[in-house]
Amino acid sequence: MSKETSTTSSELDAVKAKFAESLSGVSLEWSEFREQHRVVFPATELLKCLIAFKAAGFDQLSDLTAVDLLEYGNASDRFEVIYCLLNVDSGLRLIAKTYLNEPDLTIPSATSVWFGADWLEREVYDMYGILFSGHPNFKRLLLPQEFQSFPMRKDYPVKGRGERHNFPVITRAES
Amino acid sequence: MATQINKQLGDNVFLTTLDAAASWGRANSLWPMPFATACCGIELMSTAASKHDLSRFGSEVMRFSPRQCDLMIVAGRVVMKMLPILQRIWLQMPEPKWCISMGACACSGGVFDTYAVVQGIDRFMPVDVYIPGCPPRPEQLIRGIIDLQEKIQKGGTVNAREFKLRILPEGPPRFDEDELVRIRERNGFKLDDPKYDPVH
Amino acid sequence: MPLELLESPDLNANQREGLWTLNFGPQHPATHTTLRLVLQLDGEMVIDAEPDIGFLHSGFEKLGEVLDFNQYVTIVDRMNYISPMANEIAWHHAVEKLLGIELTPRCKYIRTIFAELMRIHDHLLCLGTCVLDLGGATAFMYAFNEREAIYEICERASGQRFHTSYTRVGGLLYDVTDDWVDMVKKYIKNFAKPYKDFSGLVMKNRIFVERTRDVGVLSRDEAIAGGATGPVARASGVARDLRRDEPYLAYDDFDFDVCASQGGDCYARFQVRMMEMLESIKIIEQAIDKIPSGPIYAAGTGKESMPDKREVYRSIEGLIHHFESVMPNRQMQAPKESVYAATESPNGELGYYIVGDGTFRAYRARTRPPSLLHFSLFARMMRGCMLSDVVAVLGSINIIAAELDR
Numbered sequence: 163m164s165k166e167t168s169t170t171s172s173e174l175d176a177v178k179a180k181f182a183e184s185l186s187g188v189s190l191e192w193s194e195f196r197e198q199h200r201v202v203f204p205a206t207e208l209l210k211c212l213i214a215f216k217a218a219g220f221d222q223l224s225d226l227t228a229v230d231l232l233e234y235g236n237a238s239d240r241f242e243v244i245y246c247l248l249n250v251d252s253g254l255r256l257i258a259k260t261y262l263n264e265p266d267l268t269i270p271s272a273t274s275v276w277f278g279a280d281w282l283e284r285e286v287y288d289m290y291g292i293l294f295s296g297h298p299n300f301k302r303l304l305l306p307q308e309f310q311s312f313p314m315r316k317d318y319p320v321k322g323r324g325e326r327h328n329f330p331v332i333t334r335a336e337s
Numbered sequence: 338m339a340t341q342i343n344k345q346l347g348d349n350v351f352l353t354t355l356d357a358a359a360s361w362g363r364a365n366s367l368w369p370m371p372f373a374t375a376c377c378g379i380e381l382m383s384t385a386a387s388k389h390d391l392s393r394f395g396s397e398v399m400r401f402s403p404r405q406c407d408l409m410i411v412a413g414r415v416v417m418k419m420l421p422i423l424q425r426i427w428l429q430m431p432e433p434k435w436c437i438s439m440g441a442c443a444c445s446g447g448v449f450d451t452y453a454v455v456q457g458i459d460r461f462m463p464v465d466v467y468i469p470g471c472p473p474r475p476e477q478l479i480r481g482i483i484d485l486q487e488k489i490q491k492g493g494t495v496n497a498r499e500f501k502l503r504i505l506p507e508g509p510p511r512f513d514e515d516e517l518v519r520i521r522e523r524n525g526f527k528l529d530d531p532k533y534d535p536v537h
Numbered sequence: 538m539p540l541e542l543l544e545s546p547d548l549n550a551n552q553r554e555g556l557w558t559l560n561f562g563p564q565h566p567a568t569h570t571t572l573r574l575v576l577q578l579d580g581e582m583v584i585d586a587e588p589d590i591g592f593l594h595s596g597f598e599k600l601g602e603v604l605d606f607n608q609y610v611t612i613v614d615r616m617n618y619i620s621p622m623a624n625e626i627a628w629h630h631a632v633e634k635l636l637g638i639e640l641t642p643r644c645k646y647i648r649t650i651f652a653e654l655m656r657i658h659d660h661l662l663c664l665g666t667c668v669l670d671l672g673g674a675t676a677f678m679y680a681f682n683e684r685e686a687i688y689e690i691c692e693r694a695s696g697q698r699f700h701t702s703y704t705r706v707g708g709l710l711y712d713v714t715d716d717w718v719d720m721v722k723k724y725i726k727n728f729a730k731p732y733k734d735f736s737g738l739v740m741k742n743r744i745f746v747e748r749t750r751d752v753g754v755l756s757r758d759e760a761i762a763g764g765a766t767g768p769v770a771r772a773s774g775v776a777r778d779l780r781r782d783e784p785y786l787a788y789d790d791f792d793f794d795v796c797a798s799q800g801g802d803c804y805a806r807f808q809v810r811m812m813e814m815l816e817s818i819k820i821i822e823q824a825i826d827k828i829p830s831g832p833i834y835a836a837g838t839g840k841e842s843m844p845d846k847r848e849v850y851r852s853i854e855g856l857i858h859h860f861e862s863v864m865p866n867r868q869m870q871a872p873k874e875s876v877y878a879a880t881e882s883p884n885g886e887l888g889y890y891i892v893g894d895g896t897f898r899a900y901r902a903r904t905r906p907p908s909l910l911h912f913s914l915f916a917r918m919m920r921g922c923m924l925s926d927v928v929a930v931l932g933s934i935n936i937i938a939a940e941l942d943r
Contacts, residue, residue: 224877
């Protein structure tokens, strides 16, 4: 176990060195939990950071998701957008996070960096209402297009607001 | 005289009504239209496979065209995006038709009491047999089909006289808990927040 | 229609004239339950395929915020419903990583055996239904017959054929018995003949080969940038397998190969799945004789694990332990941190991103669904294919609608 940690941290230092110059002005906060490395970068520098991460070898985007921190206790921002990155050849993983607040919920899309982000971003929009500019086909993915709310936000109840039963009834006589 | 005829004819001749004969034919050759959405669809496929063979009961072909089927088996949860499609397919099926609601999710929403899942397809279309289970075992599905066969055998006419009689929706009106909550909110009455307080 | 248009799926209105739109609707036998494709056809050639999903979106992630870690395993089961226990193993792998629990060897071995049995289960269904869609109903029957034996194994261990909800935080629901071990041994002994029958029916069958070879090609770079994992990526040359690269459970103790192929077409994906089934049998053979004895629940887990029912009913300490683990305001607290953990499920990398908030519930339980990323690559795979190839490609990428939509 400790051998793996030292290997991953030396690989991580090599990776950090690779984007040290391209991201020299950007404030990155590194942390580690259960041998996973996380980095927080500001939302204004998003594309720059993602391009630098890709250039440093993280060629696969495993997951793109968001968390609504409304009820999290001592959180200072409302939304957290998470990019789980993977370097396919070396197996190194990185979790990159950024924070967003209302009313400014628009961030550039990552589809220009990894095209697998396409549907993942549509889903984040569908569930949380975070807009991604520069997306090729930006509309809802999972819910019907006419759905008005963003269900994964903490202020939306689990049982919904009656949308699920808003349909005509067909009786035996009519069918 | 009649008994002599019976003795000579034996079991080769049955006396029955046309209606009963038509119902017998319909009951024993039910062609299902599998509306398999989720996990119950896999159990439906297992029931049709070789171990629990559904074609023993007359459901030899699973036609996926609604115009050719008479039994719709709704297997799996129905989501609000899928419900109009379910209704449309039900309307495309020609009479006589029956519907089996297979699994807890189709009967009542199952474990998924969320914003997206319809809490029971019988809210929006007529259902004849409900099969509980999550997912129901193939034996339960076969039992459901046998029950439906008994139901078909009891009613039904050969020249569709029964449709003139079906003018009202069947079954008791349902108690809608969501409606109760909405009535309470409209009147300003709020229950205590059911969330518990964690230790910290 | 000029042929170079086949290269670019983005067509403007002038070019779209003369194309025929076909709705491959949500109710269709080959859509494996509730997917919709809007196809733009030029005669028989597919120019563009736009998927429309969400017909099974049930709010799984919202439920993850309401149910606690042991209750949510019942929901997680229903995601990739053709290999239910693989989801449970992945979920509890992530939860145990968050809580920092190390499993006992016995638990690890049993979970590994189930994970491999579920891999066989999943691949048999995927291959069986793919062949059924292409017209071969016999292979479907053979595959399902084999799966029935695995259902019986699951039923012996947990009581349910399907949707077993067998894993718990730090352990399993029930321990396995000796006759379960005998059942598994008998199963692996009898696997070779049905496998040979199935592959004999399909792999060299001229119709099948012509329908799947060079159809739905996914190149290696597209697979990596698009997020493909599992058999779909391995068939395109990305030789990555989480069981070898990030070993979890007891995979370190076993000797197995990672199956990959260079083709990237449907036939390659099929081949990778067939070979993986044999590798799974190899792993189970190595594991089933050496299951270590001992407790199932991790020692010192305190409030996370459930005690054995005999202790609960017969001793006061057991009763208190049960009370402490079950009552909502006394359960163990997860750290206020987040973790991403993935396992190699039969469909690909099934990962969970869990944010803990100090209670025994997830604040956010995100599933990283392999099927979603594979289906988003569908339009790329459909370049230059014909209408009947849609069915072959859809079957080979093994899309489970419940995992896709959650």
